[in-house]
Amino acid sequence: MTLVKICGIKTLKDALAALNYGAWAIGEVFAPSRRRIEVEDAARINRYLGDRIVKVGVFVDEKVEEVAYIARTCKLDLVQLHGNESPEYVEELHYPVIKAWRVEKRLCREDVRKFKVWAYLFDTAAYGLKGGSGRTFDWNLIRDFYGSRDIILAGGLNAANVGEAIKRVKPLAVDVSSGVEQAGEKDAAKIKLFMEKVKEADRYVS
Numbered sequence: 001m002t003l004v005k006i007c008g009i010k011t012l013k014d015a016l017a018a019l020n021y022g023a024w025a026i027g028e029v030f031a032p033s034r035r036r037i038e039v040e041d042a043a044r045i046n047r048y049l050g051d052r053i054v055k056v057g058v059f060v061d062e063k064v065e066e067v068a069y070i071a072r073t074c075k076l077d078l079v080q081l082h083g084n085e086s087p088e089y090v091e092e093l094h095y096p097v098i099k100a101w102r103v104e105k106r107l108c109r110e111d112v113r114k115f116k117v118w119a120y121l122f123d124t125a126a127y128g129l130k131g132g133s134g135r136t137f138d139w140n141l142i143r144d145f146y147g148s149r150d151i152i153l154a155g156g157l158n159a160a161n162v163g164e165a166i167k168r169v170k171p172l173a174v175d176v177s178s179g180v181e182q183a184g185e186k187d188a189a190k191i192k193l194f195m196e197k198v199k200e201a202d203r204y205v206s
């Protein structure tokens with residue numbers, strides 16, 4: 001079964017849509033972004049959700065103390081590091097981490113696995129953006145990781161391409177933001193369709 005993370009959640013309504021359609025996790029962006037959520041709002045939403053869904057906080061080159069404070073305050077289950085954080089930074093954090101890679105060239109296992117983390121997320125490198133670009137990258141560049149149970153595929157996924165992505169990459173999870181939005185806001189019908197396409201693809205993946 002491929003897990004689904006719906007990223008860029010800003011409201012309880014959108015969080016509940018993700019939960020009710022069967023997402024494994026929501027992502028809350030605390031970095032500068034049009035999808036940024038205030039700490040107080042995330043804390044309130046996450047209190048309401050409890051342990052019914054995994055809550056992931058997304059950070060970009062934030063101070064370790066600030067990440068730890070927000071993770072505690074918002075009862076985050078995982079923190080996703082989407083900047084140029086180092087392996088030492090990860091160790092200092094003492095929190096389960098998803099390390100994001102913006103993929104520009106073929107990635108080798110040794111470089112990626114220097115980070116002792118819960119999972120690795122592969123996303124598109126888009127000029128001027130740290131994430132949430134809505135663009136895919138060449139999945140061939142991560143072929144050394146196909147089938148690994150500690151990778152999350154992101155970048156431009158949507159209902160039209162997620163099936164092919166799962167069949168090829170066989171990741172632990174897929175991550176989507178732009179692909180389930182309409183006019184810049186999360187769209188429940190798109191979340192539902194995306195979830196259906198993931199389930200459909202899972203029938204072909206052992």
Ligand SMILES: O=C(O)c1ccccc1NCC(=O)[C@H](O)[C@H](O)COP(=O)(O)O
Binds near residue numbers: 082
């Ligand atoms: O989504 C953002 O605005 C964002 C900003 C800064 C850092 C990370 C960000 N998003 C992280 C995610 O996990 C996105 O879901 C991932 O980049 C895929 O986004 P999309 O291509 O829009 O599906």
